[in-house]
Amino acid sequence: MGTKHQSVSNPFSDPKKRRRVGFSKIDAGVTPNECIKIYLVSTKEEVGSPDSFLIEPVDLNHFFEEDGKIYGYQGLTITIWLSSISFLAHVDISFDSTSDGGKGITDLKSSLQNIFAENLVEKKEDFLLTFSTECDFVKSIVSSAKVLQKNASNGCTGDSSHPNAEPADVEVLQVVGMPVGHLYSRLVPLVLLLVDGSNPIDVTDPRWEIYLLVRKDQEDSHYGLLGFAAVYRFHRYPDGKRLRLGQILVVPPYQRKGYGRHLLEALNNVAISENVYDLTIEEPVDSLQHVRTSIDVERLLAFDPIQHALNVVVSKLKHENLSKKSQPIRFGPPTSVIEDVRKTLKINKKQFLQCWEILIYLSLDPFDKYMENYRTIISDRVKADVIGKESEGAGKRIIDIPTEFDQEMSFAMFKSNGGEATSIEKDENQGNLEEQLRQLVDERMKEIKLVAQKISVTR
Template sequence: MTDALCHIVVDGNEVLELKLVRSPKDIESDETSFSSEMCHQVFGDNENIFGYTDLHIKLYYTAGSLQTYLGIEYTDKIEPSTYEGMKADDVEGALKKVLAPGYVTNLDNFVSLLAKDESFLPYGQLIHKFSLLPRHGGDKRQFEVYYSETSTPNFLSFHQRLQTFLLWYVDAASFIDVDDDQWTFFTVYEKYGVSEGGWRYATVAYATVYRYYAYPRHTRPRIAQVLTLPPFRKLGICAQLLQAIYSHYIPLPEVLDITVEDPSGEFQRIRDYVDAKNCETLPAFQPAKLLQGYSSEMANQACNKFKINKKQARRIYEILRLKNTNTSDKTAYLNYRLDVKNRLNAPFQKKKLEMQKLQKFLKPEEYAATINATGLSNTHSRLASEYIPLEQDYRRVIHRMEY
């Protein structure tokens, strides 16, 4: 692209402004605005928008029901007749493909929707309440978690608006098939008072959970999508949401265990924190037993009490053992590191035994090349590269537990 055209190419994240609007004054306030973290799923891999001068995209949602306003402003737009046939990107067309039907493009219409939002009530069944202190002081904030299914009245149209946030904050996000009634939903709302009296609700976070079948008459719920909206992050809401999901499914006798689909690093740390806090209360995870090594008793108690699967139970053991290990004691700390590294190395040991069986059928150079390709020849450096970031993650979880 020539330098002459560079001024009409902008980063979509820089020109997109999002808001969760509670009252008309929020529309004009910069404090209520927040940005997207990505936009390639809407505007293309390079995240650029071409063809406009002073482009500004406003994507505003009423705080409760998430009724949507789309405003697209610019001072100039290129015309094919003056730019060698090149057309400006169709911004509204790209957004229309992902926004729920019914969005408005007139700000006065949006304000009228805002008035209706005053009577908004959460969808589904209330399953959990909690309160949190604001980061900068002030009164406690009240939150509620509601459980919904695809059959919950009016929920799916609300969810259609809510899921659009995934595109700005979750890489490779996809909208779920709501025709499948095995999907369940957990939504967090803030319950807040207003000056004229009464209560209102604002949408805060949500998670989707799919109930997988497990032979013969069981289910294995899998947490698929979890998103806390940007204005509500760093408050501890996601941990409360996860605990609410657990509290819903743990008592159900048909549930074998609760799993997570491809968790991000951040969500895995939250999961570790919640699971570690829970497992700390179990007899098998008390300090004296942790220092004796991982046991089937730990796996059984974690599953029976909290529906934690074996892989996650082992991880929680490692976190709690580190928490209870005196790392100033060189022997105790060495024993801990060796225990974790043996677990990390187990799949490679199995692979090495398989390769030894194969060795007699390969030429020496073929065997050496295969060993190098699988990483089996460099065990020490490989284990170090796996172990160091793992312990760093564990320490972050422990720090939060002690905070």
């Protein structure tokens, strides 16, 4: 009688009958920047067109998974259409197949909502309708805003090589109160996509203000948003105010056309007209700092109270040989000048000192002798910033003292009289430090020359 479980020979006893063990391919994932394209569109006809304006985001990785990748999709393509009229967005997602390769399947909807939140319009038909239903979104925001600055169509000066790059009727407006939250919630995706390392501001804090740069269409009275700045008002004891620029962004199609400069100039005017203590910028990127410094140097060139102090410094550089000086020489502005600049132009001390170096450069003739002296004062200043003012160790020597206590905690420090040189033990990384200092000086000299060249063209 046969049994239900028949005995079989060991399949591994016969090499021909051995089972083959297969390993599934591990999903390596795909980086978001590889499969996502974001287009900025101003009409419904541009939606779906490959000729629409392509935005290049700073980094999308941190919106997806812990390691910044998308998993579980083959042939994935994500196309995002972002309206420059309403700042609402629609997403088209296509892929060949999905499979769990060991790391799951990324929830794309959840990840995209980390960027766009409630600004995502699910159906394409509804998104297309927003170009008519939301065409006055910006206008509704600015209807009660305060106009700060106008620039009639004589060109928005920006790029020095194209001083009238794009004619425009533009206005800078100040938005405060409830409209700030409604507007900024629509602008958050642009901030996350285009401002590196930026976080949304707290719109519930009434001390935040939004400054808009808009262009009015003369034919249909529609407003187009060119850029914006978010400014925070700090209280300064006892009854003063300080302005800090927290975020500034020019919408991509209008970048490098002078509109960012237009916004900064308007903010300078606000600081002066309201007589705040000063205007600062929170961690400016290099491009913003370049524009800011160019504006401030131009303002300082026309500011008479600094001219005497500047002439004194320039005269020293022209008539002294600094390479033979044993100690660094101060070429900074007097305290009274720093205070005059802050009170009148609202330029803070740190920014003014940056501008001061450029003002000196502009006042020197490009002779090798002068430039050698100039580089010396820049080098001394950089060294003081990096390793302490005047090295803070010149003329000092540390001597160990025998003791019954902790040897590392027992020493005496002596300072020589009259500035006599003493031997200071050099760190084993001294060579590396000197090379790093040289690179920093080279970088600073490059920054100075770039601003000076731009100023020279416009003078």
